[in-house]
Structures are given as structure tokens and as C-alpha cells.
Amino acid sequence: MSGEAGDDPGLDPAMDRARKADPPGRPMEQPRWGRRSPGERGREAVNGSDRGGPTYAALDLGTNNCRLLVARPNGEGFRVIDAFSRIVRLGEGISASGRLSDAAIERSMEALEICRNKMRNRGVTRARLVATEACRAAENGLEFRAQVAELLGLELEVIDRGTEAALAATSCTPLIDPQAQGVVLFDIGGGSSELVRMGPAPSNGRGPPPPQIKGWISLPHGVVTLAERYGGLNVTRDIYEAMVREIAGLIEPFAQAHGGGDLGDVHMLGTSGTVTTIAGVHLDLKRYDRNRVDGCWLGAHEIDAVLERLLAMTYAERCASPCIGADRADLVLAGCAILEAIRRAFPCRRLRVADRGLREGMLVEMMRQDGVWGGQAA
DSSP, X not given: OOOSTTOOTTOOHHHHHHHHHSOTTSOOOOOOGGGSOHHHHHHTSXXXXXXXXXXXXXXXXXXXXXXXXXXXXXTTEEEEEEEEEEEXXXXXXXXXXXXXXXXXXXXXXXXXXXXXXXXXXTTOSEEEEEEOHHHHHOTTHHHHHHHHHXXXXXXXXXXXXXXXXXXXXXXXXXXXXXXXSEEEEXXXXXXXXXXXXXXXXXXXXXXXXXXXEEEEEEESOOHHHHHHHHOSSSOOHHHHHHHHHHHHHHHHHHHHXXXXXXXXXXXXXXXXXXXXXXXHHHTTOSSOOHHHHTTOEEEHHHHHHHHHHHHHSOHHHHHHOTTTOTTTTTTHHHHHHHHHHHHHHSOOSEEEEEOOOHHHHHHHXXXXXXXXXXXXXX
């Protein structure tokens, strides 16, 4: 696999065409999921029909986003035939109330119905549908999942943090510099953040290579929970530094155990809305372009410049930024604080940006288990 930006056997321009069909910033469609009876809804669940060969779906319902990819095996990777992403803020307010709010459930049900319909229309034959921190932490998480199953016919699997870390590593392994001694991978989520210390890039075989995980940690903070604690609208430098210090304290033991001060030729590999936003701002994109962001490299001084630029922006300016927007304007500086804490613990000279995550990891794992790449069955 080449080290050029965006060069990944699992992804191709079809992903971008599919994502543009449902861009994250589009207005929500009118609620539809409440218009049919539970019986009707259950009958419309994924039907498993074959409309062009084995078709896989991976759905990630996180604290902030609901995301779906539908793909088919293609060569030594896969081709995305449909995609969906929407900010639903399922975990909004959960740190204070301990519960998923009615409004958050409504937003998530609307998004999940769209995903359900896409899977049905694409004739998905195998799917994995996961939920993360919001459903893990909420008192009514089980009740919400039962509602999703009854009304939408979708069974959500609540995964633990270790599984999150492993899936992120699986999706991002193709972006490891083959000349590097290893990477520090991080995934800054809405309700939790994972760090994974990985070895050198595995030798190429059939299909995307499996990750070499040396250790991982999950932090009980993500952009939503941190922004709710410290405020995300008017973030002063003092507030920003307080967020950095809190996260740094959580990372320190992991960094000491995994060579934070003596990394050698190790680079960072980041997958999250935070790092893709930073890359977009660095590139001065007028419209987000995954082909330019996924796989791009940022030096330490370039990251510093973007963080300073974001800190100097007002909330209104962040809303107006084409790479941030109103949906993320109150969260982006919390994400930057988590990134800065990671950078101080692991002072790498360069960072590679990944616009991929749990969905791609799930697709690779399912296809590997099915042996679609010539004898890789688990």
C-alpha cells in the first residue's frame, strides 16, 4: 500500500459520492419513524436479500453522531456503495442527568430509520450495528435499545471501550507509515476517547493488514462531556488549559508505560472529527474534502498554528467556518484540548489524519471473518 494521502484499499471515491448524498450538515428530514405501527416497522427491517453479491453494513451510534457505511468486497478491500452521517447528540446532557433525553432519542430514532431504510434498499446480507459511550452510561440505555428493536427492527450492540480501540486500530492500520517504528493512535469521541500504542506497519498480505496493538487506554471524556463540563461557547485560554491539564493527568500513566518521552521514529495517527477539522482548517478548505483530508500529514508547528487560530476565534466565527459549522462550534475546542493533552504526553513530530473509524473497522473485520480476501477467515 502506498503512503500517499487517501490511498487505502478499503476506500474509494464512491465513498465520497455516497457521503455527499447525506452530508452531516444538512437539515434533518421531517420525522417519519413515528408514522407506522410497530408491526409495520418490524416487517420493514433489513431483509437480507442479495442484490449484487454479499453486501455489508456497519453502523456506529455514538454520543454525538450516527454513521452508516454499506459496502461490498472489491479486490483486496471494499467499495462503499452507500453512506450516512448525522449529528444526533444522543449523549447531550447525560453527564448531568444520567439519562438519554427524549429529544436526543427522537433525533437518533430519525437517523436510525434512515440507516435502516438504506440497509434494506441496498439488500444488506450482513450487518453490525454498535452503540458506544452514551448507551453504555445511560440509565435508560437498555430501554432505548429495546425501543429501537421494537420500532425499527434494529438490534444495537453496546460495545466496550476495548472493542472501540481495536476497531479504530483496524480501520487506521493502512495509514501507518511503513518506515515508522510504530504509531500512537487516538480516537477522540463524543463521550470517551481512546489511545492505542501500535507497532510498525504489518507486512502486506491479502486484504487490509491486521493491527499490532501493544497497549490501549480509554479516557472517560469526549468532546460532548468535556464541553458540557467546561462550556463550549466562550472558551478562554484559562478554561482551555484547565481542560488540557485534566486530560493530561489521565493520560500520564499510559504515556509512562509506553515510552511517551522516548518515542524514536513514531508518528501520531488521529481519527476523529477534531483532527479532520484541524486538517480542513490547515488546508483552508472552503468545503470539506475527504480526499484531501484522509491520509494527509501535519507537522507539530502546523498543528500549533491551527490550535492558536481556533483559540482566537469567537463562537460566531467558529460557526461560520466551513470546516466547523454550527453543529460543532461548541465542541471543537474541547476536542483540541484533548488533542493537546495527547501531544504533550506523546511529543511526536508529525501526525497523520484519518477520516475513518469504527465503521471501516467493522467492515474489515466482517469481511476478514468471511474470508473474502483469500483465506483470511477467522
